[in-house]
Amino acid sequence: MPGLLELFLAFAKMSLAGFGGVLVFARRAIVDKHRWMTANEFNETFALCHFLPGPNIVNLSVVFGARIRGVAGSIAAFTGLLGPPFLIVTALAMVYARYGDLPVLRRVLDGVSCAAVGLLFAVTWRMMLPLLKQRDPVAIVVLVAVFVAIGVLRWPLPQVLLVAVPASFAATWLARKRVAP
């Protein structure tokens, strides 16, 4: 099992390789390269982290680090994951604050924005496909309702979740009961 420095470096590396999300690189490093977890263990750990609030991959780093080296391991993985990209993004923020008004930079960022939004739609579409294939009416109604409340009506997130999560939970539970013999 890796030491603290190795943990820090492994998470720093996967983080710096991760454009548009670190998950793929985390899986590659933890499961394929270092064999610190089996694919199943990784999936289970990620499922847990995905359904707890907060940035998934950050949660994953902490849970994984804790398994390997307790609290110190958590801190090593957390700082490895966030430290180096934080320095980069802060440096970019400084450049932007100084040169953000230059027309050429504006044009470039407009183009990047288009691609970034397109990527986001593609990820959303990929996640949505299984629900559409299952024709799961409960899930589709919840999905559309949340989209409209947050994206179109621009209601505050906490209030929407306080209604949507219990409602989705109850509907899912009832639907499951009906299907079961």
Added chain:
Amino acid sequence: MMGAGALFTIALTFGWLSLFAVGGAAAAIPEIHRIAVDLNHWMTDPQFADAYAISQLSPGPNVLIVSLVGYQVAGIAGSLVAMVSMCAPTAALAYGVSRLLNRVGSSPWPALIQKALVPVSIGLMAASGLVVAIAADGSRTAAVLTLIAAVVAAVTRVNPIWLLLAGGVLGFAGFL
């Protein structure tokens, strides 16, 4: 806005928001926009769209967009405070829950919770796309470019960075 008051506001805002970030950072974008642009006027719509673009251009977790918002409010200290307050409380929660689950073993509840939360987090992500697209307020050409990027990303496994760079090059060349 500067000083300890601003930092305190940032910490409180993102610490509170992180508890509702179901489905990760991408799902929290609409609320970050609502807080930073609509409620507090920390940044304008185009600045928010730029922050999203920059956060995608940088390596690392998507959550780093909060650092760009924090920097806009209170410089380097704001950037650090935003990131830590968005990540640390939920990281501590994840740590606690994972310890607890190791002891309890498997129960049927996590599967049901997952099934109930999946459509919520996808709905939030779809809303994120819409909110950033509206903030960017692009031309018709921009909408077409967005659509092309979405289709390419959906049907191929191309590394996102190439699409982002291609978008930047097209923007530089004056396509938008």
